[in-house]
Amino acid sequence: MCDSQTWQFQPGGLSDDQLRDIVARKAQGQPVGEKRPSTLQILNLLAESGLEQVIVVDVTAVSGLEPTLDRALELGYGVVLANKKAFAGPWATAQRYFHHPRIRHESTVGGGQPVIATLRYLLDTNDPIHEIKGQLSGTLGFICQQLDQGVAFSTAVAEAKTRGYTEPDPREDLGGLDVMRKVMILGRMAGWPLETGDITVESLYTPDLANLSVADFMAQVAVLDEVMSQRVAAAQANGQVLRYLAQVREGKGVVGLTAVPAGSALANLKFISFRTGRYDDEPLMICGKGAGVEMTAAGVIGDMLALVREEF
Numbered sequence: 423m424c425d426s427q428t429w430q431f432q433p434g435g436l437s438d439d440q441l442r443d444i445v446a447r448k449a450q451g452q453p454v455g456e457k458r459p460s461t462l463q464i465l466n467l468l469a470e471s472g473l474e475q476v477i478v479v480d481v482t483a484v485s486g487l488e489p490t491l492d493r494a495l496e497l498g499y500g501v502v503l504a505n506k507k508a509f510a511g512p513w514a515t516a517q518r519y520f521h522h523p524r525i526r527h528e529s530t531v532g533g534g535q536p537v538i539a540t541l542r543y544l545l546d547t548n549d550p551i552h553e554i555k556g557q558l559s560g561t562l563g564f565i566c567q568q569l570d571q572g573v574a575f576s577t578a579v580a581e582a583k584t585r586g587y588t589e590p591d592p593r594e595d596l597g598g599l600d601v602m603r604k605v606m607i608l609g610r611m612a613g614w615p616l617e618t619g620d621i622t623v624e625s626l627y628t629p630d631l632a633n634l635s636v637a638d639f640m641a642q643v644a645v646l647d648e649v650m651s652q653r654v655a656a657a658q659a660n661g662q663v664l665r666y667l668a669q670v671r672e673g674k675g676v677v678g679l680t681a682v683p684a685g686s687a688l689a690n691l692k693f694i695s696f697r698t699g700r701y702d703d704e705p706l707m708i709c710g711k712g713a714g715v716e717m718t719a720a721g722v723i724g725d726m727l728a729l730v731r732e733e734f
């Protein structure tokens with residue numbers, strides 16, 4: 423088990439007590455263990471120790487782990503990812519990870535909701551995907567619900583940050599890039615070789631706030647309150663509420679604030695819907711709690727068990 427700088431390794435496996443100790447240490451901000459080798463050196467060590475049926479699990483949020491994933495696959499290992507970055511990079515490098523028999527990535531979209539498994543089943547059964555739509559950010563869903571209740575945008579952002587719903591820099595959520603990566607993963611799985619230019623993303627903050635420190639951004643985000651409250655009021659005057667929705671169809675994606683009827687399923691559910699050849703007039707929907715550490719961990723463990731069962 424590794425963190426960014428350190429690790430603990432035993433070829434025979436870490437005991438439950440050791441794993442619990444690591445979790446407790448990380449909760450207190452301490453390292454996993456001793457300073458660690460690079461991830462590529464770690465893979466070589468694993469290969470030398472003769473371990474079989476190894477699964478490499480990436481639950482970081484870092485970019486640039488492709489050489490590590492490639493080496494793991496080359497060694498015949500399984501790969502499980504909650505990290506979206508490798509799947510959302512340029513198509514030329516990312517395409518080799520899609521539909522790979524030894525890669526699982528359920529938690530990259532929808533946390534613990536079985537979104538990837540459902541899409542895989544639709545594709546396996548030759549059901550053409552016409553449109554994928556959903557509310558793909560728990561953080562932005564929370565902020566939109568606060569806006570419904572008349573809370574100022576800056577207060578909603580501060581509250582989401584205090585509750586730990588946002589990334590340390592809330593602009594990572596507000597800019598829509600995380601949602602764009604999810605759309606890219608779903609769209610690419612569905613058969614469209616999307617690049618970032620194919621997806622229109624509405625950022626919820628203005629470019630002049632992009633280069634501020636996090637503290638300065640939080641101090642100045644209230645400049646957006648007036649415009650946002652006007653948009654909320656305009657929607658409410660039509661019996662609607664604002665939701666941050668994502669949609670992909672015919673090789674193009676749109677991510678941004680959309681007015682939807684208040685009280686409708688679209689306004690109240692954390693959902694992803696698939697309109698397909700078979701589910702044309704009545705889309706297939708997956709709803710329910712998705713994000714959160716436990717849900718995401720369940721998705722990761724489910725992927726690991728699926729690989730083990732296949733005896734790759």
Ligand SMILES: NC(=O)c1ccc[n+]([C@@H]2O[C@H](COP(=O)([O-])OP(=O)(O)OC[C@H]3O[C@@H](n4cnc5c(N)ncnc54)[C@H](OP(=O)(O)O)[C@@H]3O)[C@@H](O)[C@H]2O)c1
Pocket residue numbers: 424425426427481482483484504505506529530531532533713714715718
């Ligand atoms: N949390 C959720 O609800 C959720 C839902 C779906 C998907 N995800 C995805 O899951 C991933 C992790 O999310 P998180 O919220 O747990 O992030 P996080 O709190 O930032 O934790 C990331 C962990 O990765 C470690 N790390 C960073 N670079 C590493 C490296 N090169 N090698 C090994 N470990 C490294 C960090 O170690 P240090 O402690 O040393 O910094 C940290 O412990 C992200 O890609 C996220 O998008 C999360």
